[in-house]
Amino acid sequence: MDTVFEATLSPAEFAVLSRRDLSGAVCVVLDILRATSSMVTGLANGARGIVPAGEIEEALTHKTATPQALLAGERGGLRITAELTGSVDFDLGNSPREFTSEAVRDRTLVMTTTNGTRALRASEKAASTLVASFLNLGATIQWLEARKPERIILVCAGTEHEPALEDVIAAGAFCDALWPASGPSNASDGAYIARRIYSSFGGDVAGALRSSRNGKRLLAIPALREDVAFCAQRDIYPFVALLEPDGVIRKS
16 A cells, blocks of 8 residues: 655644554654754753653743753754743753754753744654654655655654644655655645745755745844754754654654
């Protein structure tokens, strides 16, 4: 049986996704600017694992239980501070360039972001949930090709309540790589939309990210503008990031 391809393009689909029977599905979560790019970078630089928390309060609860863990994440694109938590500043924000070896090696991170960690939590009942970015695109594609799951759901984190161009383009890159030349026998309209949008940029991922709403916002912030080019890099990390049954993302 051919693989069924789906793509959820909007955060509005998280609630429905979390209620579905995902036992035969592999979910691939994409938050290119910047949560999944930062998670993959943290693992590449030696983090033991990353715990995705849906809300700030949940992250703080994890921190209380495991005081040695680092808190990471953002609201409104900026690192979470005591003004939001009522108690502590987070150790890291959501810039992949913060997740250096010096900062994260041998540490567990508890991370909450506006959309990315919510997308992961909505997908956690899948047979496998992968954390993907352009940074580890090739390795993730190889993992999927080797296993040929019956259903692949490309979960775009989006921005606020809307689709995000960069996530849809990444979903399209997966479709472009995994679909046979004759086209898939069974794919959702969302997957076809993603594939067409990816094709329209002619492989210019960097240009696409710069033209996206999130890309323009980051480029306007001097301390964060380099994140856009960083997240556009392709296949610099040769591993898969997997959300394991204990709720921790690890290299696989």
